[in-house]
Amino acid sequence: MIQLFHVSKTYLPNYRALTDISLEVKRGEFVFLGGPSGAGKSTLLKLLFRQEEPSEGQILIDGKNVTRLPSRQVAQLRRKIGLIFQEFKLLPDLTVLNNVALAAEVIGISKKVSRAKAYQLLRELGLKERYDSKPLSLSGGEQQRVAIARALVNEPMLVLADEPTGNLDAEVAEETMRLLFKIRDKGATIVVATHDLNLINRYGTRVILLQRGALADDLKLASWQENGK
Amino acid sequence: MRIALVGFVLRRVHHNLWQLFWTHVLTCGTVAMTLFVFGAFMLVEINLTHLLKDWGEQIQLTAYLAKKLEPAALQALLKRVETLPEVERVRHISQEQAWRDFQSALGAQSSLLEGLPRDVLPASLEISLKPARHDGTVVQQLAQRLKEEKAITIVDYPQEWVEGLELIVLAVEWAKWIFGGVLFLATFFIVGSTVKLAMLARQAEVEIMQLVGASEELIQAPFVLEGMIQGVVGGAVALALLWVGYLSLKNETTSLAGFLAPLGQIQFLDWQNIALLLVIGWLLGATASVISLRRFLKTWNSSRGER
Numbered sequence: 001m002i003q004l005f006h007v008s009k010t011y012l013p014n015y016r017a018l019t020d021i022s023l024e025v026k027r028g029e030f031v032f033l034g035g036p037s038g039a040g041k042s043t044l045l046k047l048l049f050r051q052e053e054p055s056e057g058q059i060l061i062d063g064k065n066v067t068r069l070p071s072r073q074v075a076q077l078r079r080k081i082g083l084i085f086q087e088f089k090l091l092p093d094l095t096v097l098n099n100v101a102l103a104a105e106v107i108g109i110s111k112k113v114s115r116a117k118a119y120q121l122l123r124e125l126g127l128k129e130r131y132d133s134k135p136l137s138l139s140g141g142e143q144q145r146v147a148i149a150r151a152l153v154n155e156p157m158l159v160l161a162d163e164p165t166g167n168l169d170a171e172v173a174e175e176t177m178r179l180l181f182k183i184r185d186k187g188a189t190i191v192v193a194t195h196d197l198n199l200i201n202r203y204g205t206r207v208i209l210l211q212r213g214a215l216a217d218d219l220k221l222a223s224w225q226e227n228g229k
Numbered sequence: 230m231r232i233a234l235v236g237f238v239l240r241r242v243h244h245n246l247w248q249l250f251w252t253h254v255l256t257c258g259t260v261a262m263t264l265f266v267f268g269a270f271m272l273v274e275i276n277l278t279h280l281l282k283d284w285g286e287q288i289q290l291t292a293y294l295a296k297k298l299e300p301a302a303l304q305a306l307l308k309r310v311e312t313l314p315e316v317e318r319v320r321h322i323s324q325e326q327a328w329r330d331f332q333s334a335l336g337a338q339s340s341l342l343e344g345l346p347r348d349v350l351p352a353s354l355e356i357s358l359k360p361a362r363h364d365g366t367v368v369q370q371l372a373q374r375l376k377e378e379k380a381i382t383i384v385d386y387p388q389e390w391v392e393g394l395e396l397i398v399l400a401v402e403w404a405k406w407i408f409g410g411v412l413f414l415a416t417f418f419i420v421g422s423t424v425k426l427a428m429l430a431r432q433a434e435v436e437i438m439q440l441v442g443a444s445e446e447l448i449q450a451p452f453v454l455e456g457m458i459q460g461v462v463g464g465a466v467a468l469a470l471l472w473v474g475y476l477s478l479k480n481e482t483t484s485l486a487g488f489l490a491p492l493g494q495i496q497f498l499d500w501q502n503i504a505l506l507l508v509i510g511w512l513l514g515a516t517a518s519v520i521s522l523r524r525f526l527k528t529w530n531s532s533r534g535e536r
Contacts, residue, residue: 049440072445075442075443075444078439078442089433089437089440091434091437102437102438102441103441106234106237106447107441108231109233110233111233111237150441154442
């Protein structure tokens, strides 16, 4: 599903955020992208959904080289990717239902169908009673579930989550992770970027460790998972 | 664009117009003022041209005749002048007739003429031109030809006056484009700034739309449509103001008489000019918003690393 070949990213004038990253994530896989703050996790995610372009190397998503896509095709790519952020990125003046439906409406699905799909998802995520509320009246966990519903409304093949539990307490974080695993079970590929070692160690799934913008070897990974260093 | 997307864009436009209602009202007002000034110049130009045409059609040449012209020679002269291609009608004013006309023109002061010989005024020919023969050069050439007649001493026509008016029309036309141009430029930036304000107010929404895969066209369409609406509404307001101005001016000028009488029949813009004004408003709104939007998105996207 995801293939990176010798990918580097340098920010002008001379800050190297990623160095020579090559990796592969298979379809239906659940992967943690771990590492301390500033390791390059968010930059790597941005390259995957083409918010940024790599300075060197090639990136393939679902077999398609996304390294230098024209903007029209960037939009097409993002329709296949569900994005979840630490800060939720919900629109405060839209209702919960409209926040979720917006993602479907902008790709040409009718208002009626978009709202029906959004409602169905909110029901599945236990937010049926809150569909008409404004996001700011919801708890952090509820807001993150709305953001997840928005990420799922277009049935993406890939979900990228950047510190999805960063603003949530342990119990709600656990619940959010369970949701992401459920999405994986339905066939989507999931990449979760996090610096939370406890979270990573709890699930025993594949971990890609970034340190100072480079991929860490298995030894470093074992040491990081053990000591957090 | 799919119908569902058209519906989406229209809903966004409706929402956005209300969100920044007073900003949009002010921008519409600015567009309206610009188009009002431009339209006012158009009105003046159209009516001056109309006036010029009206006066031009009334142009008569007066050819003063040498004294003691034999009747046979006069008849021959009349025949020659009548057959000229530019001439519609020739009227002979005898010395006696000229004297009577002058007397009646003086009215109560006609006693001033007492003691003067009755043949003091020369006989003349009043020559009316055919329609579409009022062009300055044609009139000048005809006058020249008439002067070649031995029996004609002086040829008089109000050409300089007409030419002066033509110059005024030309000046109005230039002023329209110069003033209009400066105002268009200012309005262009104001409409562009409104779009920027709208973008800033909806930055979060635009960012989310980009992240969930909305096309650039879909993101930009509501802003461009808002610019167009501002332009057309501004144009419509300008036309309404011009109409009110026109009506009050018409009331003031209906009582004018004499050579100013044509001013009493001032005209409003014809449908082509009305359409032109609306199209200019529409274009102004559309281009200002497209250019401002592209510039804003370019800066904004590159500041976020987005390409």
